[in-house]
Amino acid sequence: MKDVRDFHCFSDNENYENTFTFTGSTQGQDLVPPGPIYRAVGEKVLFITITSPQLSHIVTWNFMNKNIVTFNPPATEMVDPEYIGRVSLNKTSGALELSNLIMADSGVYTVTFTSTDSTSPQQGHISLQVFELVSDVALIGPEYILIEHNSAQFTCVGNGTVITTEWMKDNQILAPSTRFIFSADNRTLLINPIRRSDSGEYQCTLSNPVSSNTCNYRMTINYGPNVWIMGTKVVEKDSDVLLLCSSASRPAATVTWTVNGMSAGHSPLYVAESSNLSHSGEYICTAWNNVTGLTASAVHFLTVKGKLSPGAAAGIAAGVIVGVEVLIVILYSLITHFK
Structure with missing residues (x-):
């Protein structure tokens, strides 16, 4: 029996929706929107500002106590050597774009608007988290x-x-x-x-x-067998004997019937037509699962009686008919299940 194990994998990196909540530093929200911001390695990020600097303001972006870029109007721009080619400053809005992100870019970024008239500088802080x-x-x-x-x-x-x-x-x-x-x-x-x-x-x-x-x-878990026999316990002579050996097993168990000590076939449904008194006795169904290596048996005792009174015969006949119907339904279900 083949052991069934199957696996497959898939990625959702391109259309991943951010549903996580992280604690980030966001202060001075008059200058920058709330954060934190999440980006992947190799991507770029745009730090936007809510308040634009005045024409005379010096704009500075700082990270880890290092000035990334400073703009001193009207035209002087100074970029830290480590960030040359990676940063772009919008001199009108004060927004900063940082590209080719690496893990070490994670942290808190600070933007400062400094006025030349010695008034207190304005600052905003926003957190960036970069992930692989x-x-x-x-x-x-x-x-x-x-x-x-x-x-x-x-x-x-x-x-x-x-x-x-x-x-x-x-x-x-x-x-x-x-x-x-x-x-x-x-x-x-x-x-x-x-x-x-x-x-x-x-x-x-x-x-x-x-x-x-x-x-x-x-x-897939292999299990069983668990066995039980369904069928009538008393039949009238010359009537048919129908017994069903049902087993809960994966894979399907191999069934063996033993009637009064003699092997009697391997079909789950045992049929003996036109029964006689010799059919009375012990019916054993043994089921074996070739994967689990387990065997289980169930015992059923059957009595074949001579001709009965019309009333008793009718009762037994009705019971046999119902039993046959039940057996047919169960057998059909089993066949369908193990196809």
């Missing part, structure tokens, strides 16, 4: 055949700046429990023990405010 795009996410799961009551471990790996890790199963968020155990960094999930109901599609999403990447893994 999340990429190459993989959900590493068990590579062995999974059997109920064992354990399964998943690890979510990827590149880039990972801020959050989210786990889902069949589009429902997974939460910690006595069986679902997450590592401290939330990157590893241990399910112990696994149950048949744990079969399904698992999803891990790594994300930050500017990107996300998701990988899926389909897990």
Whole structure:
């Protein structure tokens, strides 16, 4: 039996919506809008100003106690050597564009409008956070055949700046429990023990405010068999015997009938036409799962009686008819399920 495990991954970096909340520094909001601002490595950012400087104002943008650019009207502009080719100052509005962002550009930027008439300078502060795009996410799961009551471990790996890790199963968020155990960094999930109901599609999403990447893994749990026999316990001589051996098993179990110690076939539905007294006795259905290696049996005792009174015969006949109908419905369901 082939063990079914399937996984696929996808990225949503291009159309990622910012739904994160970070604590950022934003002061002097008369000069700059609220922040923080989130960008990806390699992108550019435009620090806009709400209040434009007066013609006589000196405009300075500072980062980490270093003046990135200073404009002293009417024409003098000084750019720090490290930022040449990366910054552009709008001399009218005071807005600053910083391109080719790197992780080290994260921090608080300060803009200052200084008047030449010695009045107090105006300042605004805004925070920038630069992230590497999340990429190459993989959900590493068990590579062995999974059997109920064992354990399964998943690890979510990827590149880039990972801020959050989210786990889902069949589009429902997974939460910690006595069986679902997450590592401290939330990157590893241990399910112990696994149950048949744990079969399904698992999803891990790594994300930050500017990107996300998701990988899926389909897990199939093998289990069983659990066996039971359905059918009447008393039949009239010359009537047909119909018994159904039903088993809950993945993969489907191999069925063997034993009637009064003798092998009697491998079909889930046991049929004996025109029964006689020799058909009375012990009917055993044994189911074997070739993946789990487990075997289970159920026992059914049948009594074949001689001709009964019309009333008793009618009652048994009615019971047999109902039983046959039930067996047909169940057999159809089983055949449909295991196609």
